[in-house]
Amino acid sequence: MLAFLFNIRRLTIAFLLCVLTSNSSSDIFFDPARAFQQDFYVQSNLEFTLLHELAHAVIELNDIPILGGQEQAADQIALMLLMMADDFNKKDINPDLLNKLLAISGEWMLVWEEEKHSPPVYWDTHPLAIQRFYEVTCLAYGSNPDKLEALRRDKILPVERAWDCDIEFEKTRQALAWLATKVTDFKFNKTWDLVRVKDSKGLFPGRINVVWIKPNSEEQKQIYRTLKSFTSLAEVLKRINSLLNLKTDITIYMEPFCRAPGAWWDGNKHSITVCYGLIKGFEKNVLLLPDLVKQLKSSE
Numbered sequence: 001m002l003a004f005l006f007n008i009r010r011l012t013i014a015f016l017l018c019v020l021t022s023n024s025s026s027d028i029f030f031d032p033a034r035a036f037q038q039d040f041y042v043q044s045n046l047e048f049t050l051l052h053e054l055a056h057a058v059i060e061l062n063d064i065p066i067l068g069g070q071e072q073a074a075d076q077i078a079l080m081l082l083m084m085a086d087d088f089n090k091k092d093i094n095p096d097l098l099n100k101l102l103a104i105s106g107e108w109m110l111v112w113e114e115e116k117h118s119p120p121v122y123w124d125t126h127p128l129a130i131q132r133f134y135e136v137t138c139l140a141y142g143s144n145p146d147k148l149e150a151l152r153r154d155k156i157l158p159v160e161r162a163w164d165c166d167i168e169f170e171k172t173r174q175a176l177a178w179l180a181t182k183v184t185d186f187k188f189n190k191t192w193d194l195v196r197v198k199d200s201k202g203l204f205p206g207r208i209n210v211v212w213i214k215p216n217s218e219e220q221k222q223i224y225r226t227l228k229s230f231t232s233l234a235e236v237l238k239r240i241n242s243l244l245n246l247k248t249d250i251t252i253y254m255e256p257f258c259r260a261p262g263a264w265w266d267g268n269k270h271s272i273t274v275c276y277g278l279i280k281g282f283e284k285n286v287l288l289l290p291d292l293v294k295q296l297k298s299s300e
């Protein structure tokens with residue numbers, strides 16, 4: 001087990017060194033300076049978090065059957081929604097989207113670093129942070145192996161996993177297409193564009209709304225101002241509202257007063273809570289990246 005963990009750690013070091021110091025083939029797409037720019041990093045991880053919690057909401061409110069665990073399903077739905085948003089899987093790769101995925105995987109990497117000092121419990125429903133890292137990387141790679149060959153060649157994704165990532169992506173995309181037929185008026189056509197096939201919005205008056213809880217301290221007010229300045233938040237919710245058929249409203253509470261940082265879906269209240277502590281954690285983590293890279297470099 002230790003040897004296995006050690007090998008995983010070596011691969012992780014190889015990844016971080018590669019993406020953060022890359023000057024070869026992968027720098028065409030990856031731009032760590034962009035991905036790890038604080039606002040971009042926080043927005044990307046917030047967007048993923050919201051889509052993950054909304055995936056829980058969609059699964060529960062529509063009695064969607066799940067194989068393989070709710071958390072993996074929510075991660076995959078969130079990632080696919082990001083990737084299918086603008087032809088990422090087709091011939092043109094949007095570099096900003098790739099950097100967004102890099103920001104999300106970077107967060108898993110940092111969480112995994114923290115888990116070394118405070119080991120996670122293995123009975124948790126969430127996969128380990130390092131497994132979520134490989135999930136992001138595999139789906140991204142599988143969406144377009146030709147264009148993202150550097151991920152495999154530079155051993156960011158071990159060849160043993162990379163081998164089947166195109167199949168994993170295809171299966172996940174098929175699942176998303178099936179889900180779309182259950183919870184939207186759209187379906188994917190042969191070229192994987194979303195097309196409207198019915199109009200039943202009248203039967204589904206539910207909307208996703210955001211409620212901002214008034215902050216108290218100066219630190220909370222700063223986070224509030226940062227969150228309010230994120231245009232992507234409103235854009236994501238507008239897009240999901242236009243796609244999703246909801247019988248009832250879902251309320252997203254932007255909450256400064258949580259006991260612990262995090263975000264969660266509450267099926268009884270039909271609400272999603274996003275704690276300011278989580279945002280603070282993203283802001284803190286992105287600042288730790290340069291030191292982590294330095295430390296990993298010196299241990300090479």
Ligand SMILES: [Zn+2]
Binds near residue numbers: 052053056071074
């Ligand atoms: Zn979850």
